[in-house]
Amino acid sequence: MKKYQEMTKAELLQEKQQLEAEYKKIKEIGLQLNMARGKPSSEQLDLSMDLLNVLTKDDILKAEDGTDCRNYGIMDGIEEAKELMAEVVGCKKENVIVYGNSSLNIMYDQVARAEIFGICGNTPWSKLDKVKFLCPVPGYDRHFKITQTFGIEMINIPMTSEGPDMDLVEKYVNNDERVKGIWCVPKYSNPQGVVYSDETVRRFANLKPAAKDFRIFWDNAYAVHHLYEDNQAEILNILDECAKAGNPDMVYQFCSTSKVTFPGAGIAALSSSEENLKDIKSKLTVQTIGHDKINQLRHVKYFKNIDGIKAHMKKQADIIRPKFEMLIDMLNEEIKPLGIGNWVDPVGGYFVCFESLEGCAKEIIGKCKEAGVTMTGAGAPFPYGKDEKDSTIRIAPTYPSMDELKKATEVFITCTKLVSVNKCLEKTESKVFEVNTAKEVL
Amino acid sequence: MKKYQEMTKAELLQEKQQLEAEYKKIKEIGLQLNMARGKPSSEQLDLSMDLLNVLTKDDILKAEDGTDCRNYGIMDGIEEAKELMAEVVGCKKENVIVYGNSSLNIMYDQVARAEIFGICGNTPWSKLDKVKFLCPVPGYDRHFKITQTFGIEMINIPMTSEGPDMDLVEKYVNNDERVKGIWCVPKYSNPQGVVYSDETVRRFANLKPAAKDFRIFWDNAYAVHHLYEDNQAEILNILDECAKAGNPDMVYQFCSTSKVTFPGAGIAALSSSEENLKDIKSKLTVQTIGHDKINQLRHVKYFKNIDGIKAHMKKQADIIRPKFEMLIDMLNEEIKPLGIGNWVDPVGGYFVCFESLEGCAKEIIGKCKEAGVTMTGAGAPFPYGKDEKDSTIRIAPTYPSMDELKKATEVFITCTKLVSVNKCLEKTESKVFEVNTAKEVL
CATH class of the missing domain: 3.40.640.10 (Type I PLP-dependent aspartate aminotransferase-like (Major domain))
Known part of the structure; x- marks a missing residue:
């Protein structure tokens, strides 16, 4: 795969046409998915159900x-x-x-x-x-x-x-x-x-x-x-x-x-x-x-004690790790080769922080929304909601099921490509610009 | 029984002597009782234990x-x-x-x-x-x-x-x-x-x-x-x-x-x-x-729904009503005839508000404390803790058991008498003073 920034205008236009068709198809499905907030999934919550039986009317x-x-x-x-x-x-x-x-x-x-x-x-x-x-x-x-x-x-x-x-x-x-x-x-x-x-x-x-x-x-x-x-x-x-x-x-x-x-x-x-x-x-x-x-x-x-918590959190990790890994794998496969996004693979917590090309985050999130996938609002990770570079997108993969997450990520990838290809087209006639490097975005 | 304010100095002195002996005996018991805060008793709390079994791990x-x-x-x-x-x-x-x-x-x-x-x-x-x-x-x-x-x-x-x-x-x-x-x-x-x-x-x-x-x-x-x-x-x-x-x-x-x-x-x-x-x-x-x-x-x-709450509160009332009634009966028996306190019999809530002779509340509460019975602090029911008349004492009868409440009330009664008799002795040589009427104190 060729990076978008290295593509000719003709190549970009062809890519754009294909992505637009793809996006149209996605919209027609009428998805309702959410990768917006760091919420545990039902499966994670199920792990704690015994908490409800710990104290009963017979306990002192x-x-x-x-x-x-x-x-x-x-x-x-x-x-x-x-x-x-x-x-x-x-x-x-x-x-x-x-x-x-x-x-x-x-x-x-x-x-x-x-x-x-x-x-x-x-x-x-x-x-x-x-x-x-x-x-x-x-x-x-x-x-x-x-x-x-x-x-x-x-x-x-x-x-x-x-x-x-x-x-x-x-x-x-x-x-x-x-x-x-x-x-x-x-x-x-x-x-x-x-x-x-x-x-x-x-x-x-x-x-x-x-x-x-x-x-x-x-x-x-x-x-x-x-x-x-x-x-x-x-x-x-x-x-x-x-x-x-x-x-x-x-x-x-x-x-x-x-x-x-x-x-x-x-x-x-x-x-x-x-x-x-x-x-x-x-x-x-x-x-x-x-x-x-x-x-x-x-x-x-x-x-x-803390050992009880650790054992419990290991079970939680077993549920959410595959979600993080699938998301990262899909981004590695589809986004990385195109040079239109960066992130660092997390080893804990609840999020993946995606850095798009500058000036693309708001539009990517908007396009996702239009296709039925809710992302954290553009700018949310910044004071006053102002992301000067308009490039940070917080992805929260824990709440959806694996199947939902896969679909939502596909939508996210298509939207990211579509917005990025348009951005690159805008720029083909002006100067070449650089994607943020991982070092910079961290 | 004669009201303290109607007693002669000799009568008051005799009463005082007897009360001091009584108080000394009480102190020797080394009680540890509390009528200070509006807390439900264990028996009341026991009524709600089923609350803990309402949600279990098998519930959705x-x-x-x-x-x-x-x-x-x-x-x-x-x-x-x-x-x-x-x-x-x-x-x-x-x-x-x-x-x-x-x-x-x-x-x-x-x-x-x-x-x-x-x-x-x-x-x-x-x-x-x-x-x-x-x-x-x-x-x-x-x-x-x-x-x-x-x-x-x-x-x-x-x-x-x-x-x-x-x-x-x-x-x-x-x-x-x-x-x-x-x-x-x-x-x-x-x-x-x-x-x-x-x-x-x-x-x-x-x-x-x-x-x-x-x-x-x-x-x-x-x-x-x-x-x-x-x-x-x-x-x-x-x-x-x-x-x-x-x-x-x-x-x-x-x-x-x-x-x-x-x-x-x-x-x-x-x-x-x-x-x-x-x-x-x-x-x-x-x-x-x-x-x-x-x-x-x-x-x-x-x-x-509210009917469930009402039925539940009826059971609570059955536990605390006898406490209120015993307290009120004891006050009626021991305090009322002496003209050294007023209160209104409550039909709900958590307290009895006792109005002593003016200038006696702090000392009564102090004497109770000394004898091992904790009352709500003097002045507490007033902004800045300032009870200008120094006469209001909040009694909270719900938390102690009937037996404890009886003992604590006995102590309170003795202390109230003792402090009041002293107050009356002080006044025998000055003017006659009036106990607050129920109308006034409410």
Whole structure:
């Protein structure tokens, strides 16, 4: 196969004609498929059904310390749930608060409290003229929505294969006291699947923030979400590294069982320094009497410990790995030879991040939609929804069945080719342009 | 028995001597009892154990509309849970958002969003010089903690036997645009057990607030918490009344199953006008993907409808009614004849509100504590913890067993007598003083 950029105008026109016919046929089928959101499939959810039988009416719903989990009390989570969530992210249980069903909600709350009350006695962000957050891009749209909603200025930080561009991060954080935070997904990042290198984590821990209330929002969402048994990423423990570097209070770490058991019916946790937890609890006690301890107990009894979670996640991987592999194989087969897209094969997490030719993402996604395949919205992985290059497309392969995924990917491939061939035709009369290299797009 | 205020100094001294001996004996027992918080007892919680067996691994966890309750989605609650919670407060399901486990958390969130973003396009409260809330007293300490935490000025509104003093409420709300809200527990109020009369509800609905963003925070916490089968309070539907009065957007109503099934592991809901719900959802979508739909489904399957809840609450009443009655009987026997306390016999809710002689509450509670009986802190039912008369004591009889409650009440009675006799001795040489009448204290 010849790369599109190397084709003559005549070749491109012929290709275009063929693709248009193909696309017409696809549209006629009237598909209704979705590769938009990182949702587990029914088969994955089926794996957790025993969770519902763990606690029955014959059980005594007491925590280890004797607390009746059916009644009020215990604002920060039962001890054994703290321990389980601590094991997930590799910290001490003393550093954990177990919340309700959503880590996103914890993050929102952290930002909201910083805005209203300030962090650890510092000026509330709402009283400052300007607050800025660093946003590694591409990233998670719901992170960016939180900061946008609070009117926080977001600054794009390009991702590399080792994590965010740390030169830039250091430049901003260490020199601008208006920079109050950074959104990070350190393991199997959303959407690229990047794993932060040890050097990246250490450079984070060794930041010298201009702002006393600068915090790293460390969303360890995919801590145990490996695709391969023999290729599991491990990242350095950010709490430990920060403590070693003399910055014990610089991180809020988040995690949940949303993509472990049931999204929306799992448990979520925050881990941070003693000082930060004290600060948080002083307000949390006004917000709530406590979270769902029965569901905490249910999760603990079901998994027992981190080994239980690991065994469970291996089963999940067995279901979703073939989906990732089929998707990647199809892209390798159909897209790579044409030079019209790049991606990095993820070894964990929930996404494949596709980089099209510049200026094509929006149109590809639009064409998919028209043919009945919903993709994550163009620009979603960027603050304010603005993908300057118009090239990033987040693909979420977990939710559809293998059969649906195959069909959806076929549609995606046809649309990508069609839009790319048109783009190349536009350019044949102007200058030659280059596809983003994998190094650049990461 | 003679009233303390009618006793001679010699009689009082003799009484005091006897009470001190009694108190000394009690202290020696080394009790550890608690009448502080409105918590259900184990027996009450046992009634809900079947809730745990309603959903098992063999069930299909789909909502009526086909939504898989195990996965992401449905921010505002599954339809059938909306319907159930709507029935609890007697509104339409279209007016309901079902949340997570805590109505207190919803209230905090409502205030927090008003502070940060403003209500329905109005100026965020945090941008105003002053925001005031009306606080019917005595009231619920956790309400007052929320407004205090946000720096909102709280204004005491005395309660009558029909609800808050509406003359005062109208005066403040209709004339001062800095008054943005009022905390209400309209049925079986905490702590007095007052039921708002129809006139009170109508006067609320017909307020003409100076502030466009004035909202009634209607905490219908005890909507189905009757003590008697044949004496059940019903209040007018505040949403309907407000709509009729041309004030459709003036109320946020809250309720939960915390004291129906399991506190902390139940479901909570907000009900309000279409306009308010739209305003709320525009931010809620940033806060969370959704609440625990499995627990919503669990509650719906368990209760089926409001009749299921009513039958369940009858069983709860059968457990706690004898506690209330024993407490009231003991007070009638030991306190009433001495003229040293007043209360109104509640027919629902979770508390008895005891009014001691002025200037005695703190000391009574302190003496109880010393003897091993924890009461709700003095002043707790008032904004800023300030009970000007130092006379209100909230008694929570549901949590202890009958035997424990009996012992705790004996201690309370002895302490009340002892402190009152001392107070009367102080006064024998000054003027005669009057005990608050029931009318006054309500």
